[in-house]
Amino acid sequence: MDRATVEPRIRSIIEPFNKKEVAIADATTFAGDLEFDSLTVMDFVAAIEDEFDIIISMNQQAEIESYGQLVDAVTKMVAE
Amino acid sequence: MSDGVMQADQPQELEGEGKDLFSKFDDTIAMRENLLASGVEDPFSLVMEKVLSPTRAICNGRETILLGTYNYMGMTFDPDVIEAGTQALRDFGSGTTGSRVLNGTYQGHKECEDALREFYGMDHAMVFSTGYQANLGIISTIAGKGDYVVLDIDSHASIWDGCAMGNAEIVPFKHNDITAMEKRLKRIPEGAGKLVVLEGVYSMLGDVAPLKEMVKIAKDNGAMVLVDEAHSMGFIGEHGRGVVEDAGVMDDVDLIIGTFSKSVGTVGGFCVSNHPKFEIMRLMCRPYVFTASLPPSVVATAATSIRKLMDAKDKRAHLWQNSRRLHGGLTDLGFTLGTEEPQSAIVAVIMPDLEQGAAMWSALLSEGLYVNLARPPATPANMTLLRCSLCAEHSEEEVETILGMFERAGKAVGII
Numbered sequence: 001m002d003r004a005t006v007e008p009r010i011r012s013i014i015e016p017f018n019k020k021e022v023a024i025a026d027a028t029t030f031a032g033d034l035e036f037d038s039l040t041v042m043d044f045v046a047a048i049e050d051e052f053d054i055i056i057s058m059n060q061q062a063e064i065e066s067y068g069q070l071v072d073a074v075t076k077m078v079a080e
Numbered sequence: 081m082s083d084g085v086m087q088a089d090q091p092q093e094l095e096g097e098g099k100d101l102f103s104k105f106d107d108t109i110a111m112r113e114n115l116l117a118s119g120v121e122d123p124f125s126l127v128m129e130k131v132l133s134p135t136r137a138i139c140n141g142r143e144t145i146l147l148g149t150y151n152y153m154g155m156t157f158d159p160d161v162i163e164a165g166t167q168a169l170r171d172f173g174s175g176t177t178g179s180r181v182l183n184g185t186y187q188g189h190k191e192c193e194d195a196l197r198e199f200y201g202m203d204h205a206m207v208f209s210t211g212y213q214a215n216l217g218i219i220s221t222i223a224g225k226g227d228y229v230v231l232d233i234d235s236h237a238s239i240w241d242g243c244a245m246g247n248a249e250i251v252p253f254k255h256n257d258i259t260a261m262e263k264r265l266k267r268i269p270e271g272a273g274k275l276v277v278l279e280g281v282y283s284m285l286g287d288v289a290p291l292k293e294m295v296k297i298a299k300d301n302g303a304m305v306l307v308d309e310a311h312s313m314g315f316i317g318e319h320g321r322g323v324v325e326d327a328g329v330m331d332d333v334d335l336i337i338g339t340f341s342k343s344v345g346t347v348g349g350f351c352v353s354n355h356p357k358f359e360i361m362r363l364m365c366r367p368y369v370f371t372a373s374l375p376p377s378v379v380a381t382a383a384t385s386i387r388k389l390m391d392a393k394d395k396r397a398h399l400w401q402n403s404r405r406l407h408g409g410l411t412d413l414g415f416t417l418g419t420e421e422p423q424s425a426i427v428a429v430i431m432p433d434l435e436q437g438a439a440m441w442s443a444l445l446s447e448g449l450y451v452n453l454a455r456p457p458a459t460p461a462n463m464t465l466l467r468c469s470l471c472a473e474h475s476e477e478e479v480e481t482i483l484g485m486f487e488r489a490g491k492a493v494g495i496i
Contacts (some may be wrong), residue, residue: 037462053267
């Protein structure tokens with residue numbers, strides 16, 4: 001699965017979490033732009049994990065600040 | 081001596097006036113100032129001027145019923161417990177001044193561990209200086225680099241800190257969600273070590289974990305299981321061993337963590353286990369090694385209390401009765417509670433917001449009732465809670481008095 005396949009799937013998962021309807025680009029940050037609190041992060045991460053059947057541990061989450069980084073990380077995980 | 085050594089570092093001035101390392105707390109400072117400006121008493125600076133019994137104290141010159149102490153079994157003034165502590169203080173002195181692995185293991189520490197082994201019917205027991213350190217130490221020590229810790233998102237701070245201190249991969253799941261836990265366990269790469277961390281009773285809402293199902297799934301997926309029974313020891317289960325006993329999974333759980341600061345009525349923490357290699361923890365676990373052991377009087381009171389808790393059936397029954405009455409009474413008054421049914425000795429009353437929660441807390445204190453005000457970020461889903469923890473020493477009449485206080489305060493604040 002390449003980035004072009006992964007990206008639209010993540011984009012559709014993020015929709016219900018994007019309460020403020022922020023325009024999403026690779027540079028969009030979860031904490032700053034999307035204002036995700038810790039509970040939203042947990043639900044959102046769980047949705048991504050279920051979609052791709054992967055684990056994104058909190059250690060890995062700490063490295064992911066922006067949308068683009070998330071897409072890259074998921075693309076890499078599903079390739080492994 | 082050169083001047084260089086005597087002169088303090090002179091960091092470059094940071095951008096922004098008056099900004100320093102404490103600036104990151106400005107939001108919390110402002111929130112606190114706003115709350116106090118509304119005229120409520122500071123919920124986090126209450127002083128107990130005198131303590132009369134496990135259920136009564138003098139606060140601000142007023143006699144106050146205590147309904148937020150975790151003193152579930154009311155052991156703090158038990159005559160046998162007091163006597164044991166006094167005797168140990170006389171015989172062994174005020175403190176050990178040393179680590180458990182150096183000069184800090186006295187006869188009393190061994191006797192306390194014997195009492196725990198008997199209480200739980202387990203092979204090994206290790207006493208820590210606090211419950212916090214027990215979680216911190218055991219979790220960070222056994223789950224290392226490359227291992228996975230799967231834990232409930234509503235876990236206590238000491239569990240999270242144990243995770244943060246270790247090097248394992250940390251994977252939380254939605255509170256009490258059996259399917260979410262199972263999915264995560266199944267996705268862990270083959271060959272990796274797995275630890276599932278659960279609590280018997282979750283202290284914020286007072287709800288119980290579905291341990292029967294969760295422990296089975298954890299074992300089926302090759303994980304070790306650690307259960308924190310801080311809020312259930314002495315009370316839940318036929319012998320007071322906790323939710324693990326009640327759920328019938330004592331033999332499947334690898335490690336039980338607990339505390340002396342709740343039902344046992346003093347301070348300290350412990351871990352019990354049947355693992356054949358458990359004793360090596362005494363050398364590997366830094367929060368056990370690099371701190372002074374508990375004072376002799378503390379372990380003597382703990383051991384005496386633990387032994388009395390084994391036979392405290394009547395007290396357990398009365399505490400259940402209190403919990404059911406308070407839960408039912410508050411529900412009838414129209415309060416929203418953390419659980420639909422009483423599941424433990426904690427009854428959490430959900431407040432509409434922090435302002436009304438603080439006003440209600442203050443109104444209850446004026447009535448002569450102390451409860452815990454719990455607020456984000458310690459609470460799940462950003463709730464403000466008035467957390468009530470019952471004691472086996474609360475009389476039936478006292479519980480009725482408490483309900484009257486809640487009714488008056490709730491109406492005054494406009495919550496019911």
